[in-house]
Amino acid sequence: MSARILDGRALARRLYLEIAPQVAAFSKQYGRPPGLGIVLVGNDPASEVYVRGKVKAGRDAGFRIDVERLPTTASLDDVLALVERLNTSNPHDGILVQSPLPPSVGPDAERTVFDAVTVQKDVDGFCSANVGRLVQNRAVIASGTPSGVIELLVSEGIEIAGQHAVVIGRSEIVGKPMALLFLHRHATVTICHSRTRDLSALARQADILVAAVGQPGLVTPTFVKPGATVIDVGVNRVTDPLVIDRLFEEGHPKLAVFREKGSVLVGDVHPAVSEVAGALTPVPGGVGPLTIAMLMRNTLATARARAGASGT
Amino acid sequence: MSARILDGRALARRLYLEIAPQVAAFSKQYGRPPGLGIVLVGNDPASEVYVRGKVKAGRDAGFRIDVERLPTTASLDDVLALVERLNTSNPHDGILVQSPLPPSVGPDAERTVFDAVTVQKDVDGFCSANVGRLVQNRAVIASGTPSGVIELLVSEGIEIAGQHAVVIGRSEIVGKPMALLFLHRHATVTICHSRTRDLSALARQADILVAAVGQPGLVTPTFVKPGATVIDVGVNRVTDPLVIDRLFEEGHPKLAVFREKGSVLVGDVHPAVSEVAGALTPVPGGVGPLTIAMLMRNTLATARARAGASGT
Numbered sequence: 001m002s003a004r005i006l007d008g009r010a011l012a013r014r015l016y017l018e019i020a021p022q023v024a025a026f027s028k029q030y031g032r033p034p035g036l037g038i039v040l041v042g043n044d045p046a047s048e049v050y051v052r053g054k055v056k057a058g059r060d061a062g063f064r065i066d067v068e069r070l071p072t073t074a075s076l077d078d079v080l081a082l083v084e085r086l087n088t089s090n091p092h093d094g095i096l097v098q099s100p101l102p103p104s105v106g107p108d109a110e111r112t113v114f115d116a117v118t119v120q121k122d123v124d125g126f127c128s129a130n131v132g133r134l135v136q137n138r139a140v141i142a143s144g145t146p147s148g149v150i151e152l153l154v155s156e157g158i159e160i161a162g163q164h165a166v167v168i169g170r171s172e173i174v175g176k177p178m179a180l181l182f183l184h185r186h187a188t189v190t191i192c193h194s195r196t197r198d199l200s201a202l203a204r205q206a207d208i209l210v211a212a213v214g215q216p217g218l219v220t221p222t223f224v225k226p227g228a229t230v231i232d233v234g235v236n237r238v239t240d241p242l243v244i245d246r247l248f249e250e251g252h253p254k255l256a257v258f259r260e261k262g263s264v265l266v267g268d269v270h271p272a273v274s275e276v277a278g279a280l281t282p283v284p285g286g287v288g289p290l291t292i293a294m295l296m297r298n299t300l301a302t303a304r305a306r307a308g309a310s311g312t
Numbered sequence: 313m314s315a316r317i318l319d320g321r322a323l324a325r326r327l328y329l330e331i332a333p334q335v336a337a338f339s340k341q342y343g344r345p346p347g348l349g350i351v352l353v354g355n356d357p358a359s360e361v362y363v364r365g366k367v368k369a370g371r372d373a374g375f376r377i378d379v380e381r382l383p384t385t386a387s388l389d390d391v392l393a394l395v396e397r398l399n400t401s402n403p404h405d406g407i408l409v410q411s412p413l414p415p416s417v418g419p420d421a422e423r424t425v426f427d428a429v430t431v432q433k434d435v436d437g438f439c440s441a442n443v444g445r446l447v448q449n450r451a452v453i454a455s456g457t458p459s460g461v462i463e464l465l466v467s468e469g470i471e472i473a474g475q476h477a478v479v480i481g482r483s484e485i486v487g488k489p490m491a492l493l494f495l496h497r498h499a500t501v502t503i504c505h506s507r508t509r510d511l512s513a514l515a516r517q518a519d520i521l522v523a524a525v526g527q528p529g530l531v532t533p534t535f536v537k538p539g540a541t542v543i544d545v546g547v548n549r550v551t552d553p554l555v556i557d558r559l560f561e562e563g564h565p566k567l568a569v570f571r572e573k574g575s576v577l578v579g580d581v582h583p584a585v586s587e588v589a590g591a592l593t594p595v596p597g598g599v600g601p602l603t604i605a606m607l608m609r610n611t612l613a614t615a616r617a618r619a620g621a622s623g624t
Contacts, residue, residue: 111448128444135443135488136423162507164514170495176447183482183503188514190502191495195474202476202500 003230003273003280008148011155012289016061019296023062026303034303035064036123036296037092039082039113042072042102046237051098057292063299064091072102076109080116087118093303094123096295120306123298125177134177137184140305141298146178148290149210149231150185158208158229158279161186166206168192168199168219168268174212174233182208199223211268217247219269227278233287234268247271315542315585315592320460323467324601328373331608335374338615346615347376348435348608349404351394351425354384354414358549363410369604375611376403384414388421392428399430405615406435408607432618435610438484446489449496452617453610458490460602461522461543462497470520470541470591473498478518480504480511480531480580486524486545494520511535523580529559531581539590545599546580559583 027033036058040051051067058065068086070078079101086095095117101109114126122130125141133139153160165182169175170193182189187208192199194213203209203223211219212233224230238244239262247266248255254271258264267283274280281287339345348370352363363379370377380398382390391413398407407429413421426438434442437453445451465472477499481487487503494501504514505525515521515535523531524545536542550556551574559578560567566583570576579595586592593599 111450128448129441130444131447132440132442132444135447136440136484162509164509172448176492176495179503180488183488183505186505186507188502188504188508190500191491192500193495193498195498196500197474197476 002275003277006152006156006279006281006286008152008281008286008289011152012293015151015293015297016057019300020061022300026300026307027062030307032091033062033064034093034300035066035091036094036096036299037086037089038065038067039079039086039095039097040067041070041074041079041105044100047098054096054292054295058296058299061296063296066092073104076105076112079105079109079113083113083116087121093121093306094299095121096124121302123295123302125298126172134180140301142181143173143177144291144294144298145174145233145287146181147294148287149178150181151294152281152290153208153229156279160208163207164188164190164205165208165210166190166192166203167210167212168203169212171212178210178212213268215268216243216266217268217270219273221270221272221276224273224276226276229279230269230273230277230281231287232267232269232281232283235283235288236266236268237263238266239263314587315589318464318468318591318593318598320464320593320598320601323464324605327463327605327609328369331612332373334612338612338619339374342619344403345374345376346405346612347378347403348406348408348611349398349401350377350379351391351398351407351409352379353382353386353391353417356412359410366408366604366607370608370611373608375608378404385416388417388424391417391421391425395425395428399433405433405618406611407433408435433614435607435614437489437610446492452613454493455485455489456603456606456610457486457545457599458493459606460599461490462493463606464593464599464602465520465541468591472520475519476500476502476517477520477522478502478504478515479522479524480515481524483524490522490524525580527580528555528578529580529582531585533582533584533588536585536588538588541591542581542585542589542593543599544579544581544593544595547595547600548578548580549575550578551575
């Protein structure tokens with residue numbers, strides 16, 4: 001038995017087909033496209049890759065995307081000044097601060113910077129007012145990754161109401177909002193984390209299991225009830241041959257990639273889970289593309305709200 | 313075997329012993345006591361009882377407590393005008409809107425009114441910014457009932473970290489904030505509700521079980537792992553003899569109360585659970601007194617924050 005693969009790329013393409021005409025209509029009505037300002041501090045290679053993906057997806061769908069760069073040496077004040085400029089910039093409807101910020105910015109800087117983004121342009125749904133509205137089940141903007149997971153489950157006809165969803169990971173970007181979105185769709189929800197005892201037994205109760213911890217291959221077949229839906233949010237670049245040995249049997253296509261490139265992207269879910277799960281998201285090509293699509297949908301939503309409010 | 317009774321009244325008394333000298337010091341420093349305005353619309357008998365309890369507890373601890381009444385016929389605009397007056401009133405550091413509001417105010421009125429309370433005076437922790445900060449584990453003000461439950465568990469030496477906490481009920485006032493507070497104290501958390509399948513089996517996994525649904529005696533011994541801690545948030549006034557029959561065996565003291573008064577207060581936990589649980593909160597005298605104590609602590613916190621900000 002092999003799990004059905006939940007194709008996030010295909011769904012993301014369908015979402016862009018919905019979004020693009022709405023972006024075009026917005027541009028026609030207001031004489032400008034919906035705009036997103038991306039704050040990119042320093043030159044973290046992974047961040048560069050993520051930002052390129054967001055720029056391409058956004059521009060292809062008709063958005064204005066501006067990458068506002070600051071050097072690795074930027075101070076917190078520099079970053080805050082940039083955010084403040086974007087807060088009051090008319091062509092920018094959304095602001096995204098690419099995480100992580102470099103050490104030069106200081107400890108707890110991300111929280112300070114995320115908080116500085118005005119709620120009207122908070123397309124990541126990270127500010128406390130948006131998070132609060134999410135708890136109250138009246139959010140317009142919710143963090144892209146968990147929203148994308150819900151979108152995928154719904155589009156694949158996987159029932160959520162009445163199911164037991166187990167979320168491994170309690171981050172503010174994925175774990176907690178994921179649990180809340182499941183709860184509002186009437187799932188029973190369990191949140192597990194590093195302090196959870198007997199994690200595999202709890203995970204095995206799940207009808208829908210979400211792994212979002214950043215540990216390559218943590219979720220092995222013993223974590224999975226046969227036929228369960230498994231959502232892999234982890235994106236881990238693995239370079240350690242010992243980890244590779246633990247994950248891939250001889251003949252697995254990713255083994256060839258590793259031998260050629262010296263590294264390979266793997267999720268939090270062990271490849272052998274595909275023999276147990278009923279449905280499974282791949283890494284890459286699962287949740288990742290949906291995160292970006294939801295970001296773009298959020299940008300369109302903030303653009304409309306701003307345009308509606310100001311009439312411009 | 314009979315469960316240890318977790319005495320909320322006793323803990324509330326100890327909390328007031330801590331709070332009262334701080335209230336006195338505040339009054340001395342700023343020339344006025346910390347003040348709470350309670351908005352009471354209409355004449356719901358249960359609300360009258362709750363408000364009396366808050367007034368007495370607050371005044372005994374040295375707070376200024378003003379009950380601002382509006383008639384049952386008050387419109388939403390009337391209530392909002394009153395909230396707005398309290399928002400800008402200097403002697404009031406906290407504002408509490410007693411729920412439920414009467415039907416005259418209109419549907420969804422509570423949300424609108426709660427939102428109108430300025431974040432600086434939101435002693436119930438209901439506004440979206442305070443709820444968001446709770447998710448982010450940096451709340452100063454959290455809803456009184458779940459905060460009181462945590463206070464009780466800690467004071468009784470009941471471990472939370474690493475334990476499995478199961479919360480039955482997903483309200484914004486108790487269920488969701490309770491789950492978040494457990495999560496931040498490193499419990500594994502499951503949230504159950506009306507759509508949960510096999511509720512008793514899930515509840516039976518709990519090391520700490522919280523019932524907050526408003527169904528008299530819902531949690532029977534089959535819901536409870538032997539030795540578990542059971543927190544009963546329900547406060548139900550029962551007048552139906554059939555329900556009474558299901559709950560109390562001949563000789564139970566509450567049966568005598570019922571026969572004398574025609575009604576009796578019962579929680580969401582069946583009395584027979586005391587034979588299975590390791591520790592149990594009574595109703596009344598468990599969570600209720602702590603809710604009020606935490607409200608007063610929140611009022612002191614907002615008073616200090618306001619005084620610190622304005623220097624007055």
